[in-house]
Amino acid sequence: MTSLRYLKWPLIVxxxxxxxxxxxxxxxxxxVEGMLTVFVICIVLSVLEISLSFDNAIVNANKLKQMTPIWQKRFLTWGILIAVFGMRVIFPLAIVAIAARIGPIEAVKLAIAEPDQYAAIMHDAHLGIAAFGGTFLMMVALSFFFDEHKEIHWVRMVESRVSRFAAIRGVEIAFVLTLAxxxxxxxxxxxxxxxxxAALYGLLTYLVVDVMGNLLDRAEETMSDAARGGLGAFLYLEVLDASFSFDGVIGAFALTQNLFVIAIGLGIGAMYVRSMTIMLVERGTLTEYKFLEHGAFYAILIxxxxxYAQAIVHVPELLTGLGGAxxxxxxxxxxxxxxxxxxxVAE
Incomplete structure (x- = not known):
């Protein structure tokens, strides 16, 4: 019964x-056929979002447990609005508006009146989005493994060696730029x-967010109790959420070109991801399961x-989701x- 309380709002949504x-x-x-088709697509999209974002929930939980209660609440309320409406509705509209050089109102009209053209513009923008999001996520993953203070290793043969290189300044940046x-x-x-x-902008975004987070952390003593220990982490998690959303939003257009169907399906999935995040924090699951966080960062790296590879070949979203899971x-x-x-051992 205790676990069901985490599903209250996801089930309502x-x-x-x-x-x-x-x-x-x-x-x-x-x-009726059209109604059932859209109904099923919404279900598939929500499952797709959950499978692609489960590792996101684990990383969010790890960062969230370090935040003050008031900032945890802000992330789980304001953050869900940004995640669902910002990334699932505003972001695709912004991409189309910029790519087609039209205003936001015209982008909405295009999504309603000409969904095929709208989807085509989104697909054309996929290259830049993949490079930006891939770079940001790669830096997130590498910052976990290139840590000289990291003591817990899952794949010890690999992780213990990688952590030794963490003392070399800028090694993660050099790795990402080489791969790009x-x-x-x-x-x-x-x-x-x-x-x-796009890759350079993704790297710059990560560095800016990281620097801002460090500056805000150092200024904790001068902040109010409400802001202390939370604003930097909040900004970091929002950008991280956005990066995770890129793949799902673009992949959704393979199932439907209707912006509003995509927003419904991915929005449902986002609610379950948020609930998983809350459960992981409140139950201390990351402490109980020692290598779960490691698995999440390996999934993010992959x-x-x-x-990056999607810039060259098509990788099915199902394969991406199943691989991470x-x-x-x-x-x-x-x-x-x-x-x-x-x-x-009990005697």
């Missing part, structure tokens, strides 16, 4: 969202320039490389085995 999706299907097609240039070498002309430019599952299993081995 699920029922409301699916009902709205079914109505939207009926309103746009006027047929490697993938860019497979592209030509404008595509190569777009990829490299996702970032996949986003599998790694986290193995990390969970390893954590359980470790806990059992470390438990004292």
């Amino acid at each position: 699920t029922f409301a969202g699916l009902a709205l999706g079914a109505w939207l299907g009926w309103a746009t097609t006027g047929t 240039l490697f993938f860019a070498a497979f592209l030509d002309g404008d595509a190569r320039a777009t990829f490299i430019s 996702l970032s490389v996949i986003m 599998t790694i986290i599952g193995v990390a969970f299993w390893s954590s359980v085995r470790h806990a059992r081995a470390a438990a004292p």
Whole structure:
């Protein structure tokens, strides 16, 4: 019964969202078949979002437990509005508005009246989005592994060696730039320039957010109790959420070109991710399962490389989601085995 309380709002949003999706299907097609199609697409999109963002929930929980209660509450209220409406509605509209050089109102009209053209513009912008998001996520993952103070290792043979290089200043940046240039070498002309430019902006965004977070942390004593220990982490988590959302938003257009159906489906999934984050924090699951966090960062690293690879070849979103879920599952299993081995034997 205790676990069900975490599902209260996700279930409410699920029922409301699916009902709205079914109505939207009926309103746009006027047929039962159309209504059921949109209904099923909303379900598939929500599952896609959950599978792609489970590692996001783990990383969020790790950062969230370090925040003050008031900033935790702000992230789980304001943050959900930004995640659902900002990234699932405003972000696609902004991409189309910038790419097509039209205003936001015209972008909304385009999404309603000409969804195929709207989807085509989104797909054309995928290269830059993949490079930006892939770079940011790769830096997030590498900052976890390139840590000279890191004491807990899951894949010890790899992680213990990697952590030794953390003392070398800028090693993560050098690694990311090398990989970005490697993938860019497979592209030509404008595509190569777009990829490299977006990757640099992704790197710059990570560094700016990281610097801001450090500055805010150092200024904790001069802040009010309400802001202390939370603003820097809040900004970091919002940018991280945005980076995780790129893949899901772009992948959703493979199922439907309707912006509002995408917003409903991904919004439902986002609510479950938020609930998983709250559960992980309140139950101390990351402490109980020692390697779960490691699995999440491995999944993030692989996702970032996949986003780079998508500049060259198409990688099915199902494969991306299942890959991350599998790694986290193995990390969970390893954590359980470790806990059992470390438990004292009853006499």
